[in-house]
Amino acid sequence: MNYRHAFHAGNFADLLKHAILTRLLRDLTVGAAPLTVIDTHAGAGLYDLRGDLSRRTGEAEAGIGRLMADADAPSVFDDLKAAVGRVNAPKEGRYYPGSPVLIANALRPRDRYIACELRPDDHAALKQVLPRELGAVVHKGDGWVHAPTVAPPSPAALLVLVDPPFEQGDDYVRALDLLTAILAVNGRATLAIWLPIKDLATYDGFLGDVEDAAAGHAVLAVEIRLRPLTDPMRLNGCAVIVVNPPPGLEIPARAAAEWIATKIGEDGALGRVTMVGGGA
Numbered sequence: 001m002n003y004r005h006a007f008h009a010g011n012f013a014d015l016l017k018h019a020i021l022t023r024l025l026r027d028l029t030v031g032a033a034p035l036t037v038i039d040t041h042a043g044a045g046l047y048d049l050r051g052d053l054s055r056r057t058g059e060a061e062a063g064i065g066r067l068m069a070d071a072d073a074p075s076v077f078d079d080l081k082a083a084v085g086r087v088n089a090p091k092e093g094r095y096y097p098g099s100p101v102l103i104a105n106a107l108r109p110r111d112r113y114i115a116c117e118l119r120p121d122d123h124a125a126l127k128q129v130l131p132r133e134l135g136a137v138v139h140k141g142d143g144w145v146h147a148p149t150v151a152p153p154s155p156a157a158l159l160v161l162v163d164p165p166f167e168q169g170d171d172y173v174r175a176l177d178l179l180t181a182i183l184a185v186n187g188r189a190t191l192a193i194w195l196p197i198k199d200l201a202t203y204d205g206f207l208g209d210v211e212d213a214a215a216g217h218a219v220l221a222v223e224i225r226l227r228p229l230t231d232p233m234r235l236n237g238c239a240v241i242v243v244n245p246p247p248g249l250e251i252p253a254r255a256a257a258e259w260i261a262t263k264i265g266e267d268g269a270l271g272r273v274t275m276v277g278g279g280a
């Protein structure tokens with residue numbers, strides 16, 4: 001397992017994923033019921049953008065650097081920008097918060113957070129980063145296996161973030177299996193699945209499979225292409241597929257995708273939102 005998120009933290013893909021995540025957290029913590037959040041692939045939690053790994057790619061500068069410099073960026077990014085501000089000294093942009101910090105920021109005392117991380121070094125870093133008072137459970141192990149065993153059954157409020165590295169060929173199949181398993185336990189669960197876009201056939205095929213696996217549930221696909229998909233060896237874009245999205249997600253999600261495509265994409269970039277599943 002070679003993937004290190006530190007190379008990519010704060011890049012265009014994180015901006016889309018984290019804009020949608022913070023919006024979901026806002027929507028799902030409005031009600032009185034406690035929310036459980038399961039983060040199947042949590043990462044290290046906080047990233048030093050001046051560190052060697054990040055500086056080698058320069059991806060953060062083109063991503064979160066550009067977002068923080070744009071005072072007119074759409075409001076869907078406000079919670080992410082505020083979270084970046086909280087982990088940095090005033091006017092500094094050294095650190096970038098991963099999904100665990102964004103989730104920890106948003107949860108209330110009655111909510112629960114279960115973070116899964118397989119790499120021992122990133123797991124150890126995550127344990128240092130998460131505030132003790134949150135009562136978060138940081139599981140050192142396989143999120144694919146662990147998530148269905150800890151998902152609270154319906155009608156509990158549940159958000160599952162699925163953010164694998166996609167370095168293993170079977171990550172697509174495992175994501176579909178997890179989706180099926182979670183919906184069997186809790187049909188009201190909201191799932192957000194991040195995936196890379198390299199070529200259209202793989203992306204469309206996965207979307208069709210999600211639609212089948214989540215038949216009867218609403219499915220929103222939020223997609224960015226940084227450039228036309230002519231070279232399948234490159235990361236040409238990414239998507240976040242949201243199963244059982246809260247009402248109204250479509251508008252802020254589109255604003256996020258369009259801003260990223262316009263500000264970070266090349267000629268022929270696009271950002272769009274598609275409702276691919278029917279509601280129950």
Ligand SMILES: C[S@@+](CC[C@H](N)C(=O)[O-])C[C@H]1O[C@@H](n2cnc3c(N)ncnc32)[C@H](O)[C@@H]1O
Nearest residue numbers: 005041042043098099116117118119142143163
């Ligand atoms: C894309 S990164 C996660 C980023 C994080 N969700 C965020 O938004 O800040 C994927 C993480 O999954 C971890 N990982 C890989 N396979 C895993 C598995 N089967 N279970 C749990 N974690 C895994 C990797 O070590 C890596 O830290």
